[in-house]
Amino acid sequence: MDPNTVPSQSPANGEVVLDVQDIHVYYGQVHALKGVSLQIMRNEIVTLIGANGAGKSTTLSAISGLAKPRTGRIVYEGRDLSGVPAYDVVKLGLSQSPEGRRIFPRMSVKENLEMGAFSRSNKDLGADFERVYHLFPVLSERKSQPGGTLSGGEQQMLAMGRALMARPKLLMLDEPSMGLAPMFVEKIFDIIKEINSQGTTILLVEQNANVALEVSNRGYVIETGQVVLADKASELLKNPQVQEAYLGGA
Numbered sequence: 001m002d003p004n005t006v007p008s009q010s011p012a013n014g015e016v017v018l019d020v021q022d023i024h025v026y027y028g029q030v031h032a033l034k035g036v037s038l039q040i041m042r043n044e045i046v047t048l049i050g051a052n053g054a055g056k057s058t059t060l061s062a063i064s065g066l067a068k069p070r071t072g073r074i075v076y077e078g079r080d081l082s083g084v085p086a087y088d089v090v091k092l093g094l095s096q097s098p099e100g101r102r103i104f105p106r107m108s109v110k111e112n113l114e115m116g117a118f119s120r121s122n123k124d125l126g127a128d129f130e131r132v133y134h135l136f137p138v139l140s141e142r143k144s145q146p147g148g149t150l151s152g153g154e155q156q157m158l159a160m161g162r163a164l165m166a167r168p169k170l171l172m173l174d175e176p177s178m179g180l181a182p183m184f185v186e187k188i189f190d191i192i193k194e195i196n197s198q199g200t201t202i203l204l205v206e207q208n209a210n211v212a213l214e215v216s217n218r219g220y221v222i223e224t225g226q227v228v229l230a231d232k233a234s235e236l237l238k239n240p241q242v243q244e245a246y247l248g249g250a
């Protein structure tokens with residue numbers, strides 16, 4: 001796709017929660033993000049779609065404060081996040097379930113969940129455990145077990161539950177369906193919809209583009225560090241170029 005044909009379409013009216021403005025991110029000599037801009041409105045589910053290496057995870061890292069943009073700005077709830085360290089970004093209400101889950105294998109499920117709340121000043125976690133165990137009953141059954149003994153799908157649930165323990169206003173999920181059996185994929189996306197319906201805005205990264213777009217309001221297509229297409233999810237699902245490149249031409 002030609003980056004010059006990016007439609008200048010802006011999201012529907014609503015409150016902008018996150019405004020990523022033309023960010024450039026480098027890893028040494030690697031120019032990973034070449035001017036990425038995107039917006040997320042309150043209560044949306046937005047998906048970033050793109051091939052392996054396109055820059056999806058780097059975009060999430062930049063928002064989380066883990067990768068610093070060399071130029072450009074990230075504005076969250078009207079506040080410029082430049083120079084805000086990652087642990088303070090979490091306190092502002094942004095939390096991430098990272099690619100590959102990265103749970104703590106020797107800590108119990110409950111302890112893993114507690115780690116998600118480390119940045120919170122309010123340590124009264126009762127209601128949060130209740131919420132997570134309600135969304136993921138299997139975590140309640142396994143709360144005393146080491147995280148490393150869970151199946152892949154259960155570890156994904158643990159990573160999502162841990163991110164929820166921070167009480168995020170904006171939850172970022174990096175490839176939540178990666179490596180999961182189809183039954184788990186459906187379950188994870190049902191839970192993503194439920195979390196969203198409880199009032200949490202969601203930024204989703206997925207290679208499983210079809211399923212992701214089905215639950216999303218809007219999507220951005222990223223190719224080699226640039227946004228090449230931005231549209232309503234329903235339009236992206238119908239877009240022949242997107243179909244061919246990311247949806248298996250179905």
Ligand SMILES: Nc1ncnc2c1ncn2[C@@H]1O[C@H](COP(=O)(O)OP(=O)(O)O)[C@@H](O)[C@H]1O
Pocket residue numbers: 027030032050051052053054055056057058059
């Ligand atoms: N830690 C790193 N060091 C060097 N290059 C990296 C690093 N992480 C990612 N990259 C490079 O940055 C680009 C974007 O990667 P990434 O954001 O992980 O893509 P995606 O999540 O879309 O697969 C790729 O070219 C990748 O090789």
Ligand SMILES: [Mg+2]
Pocket residue numbers: 056057058099174
């Ligand atoms: Mg990635």
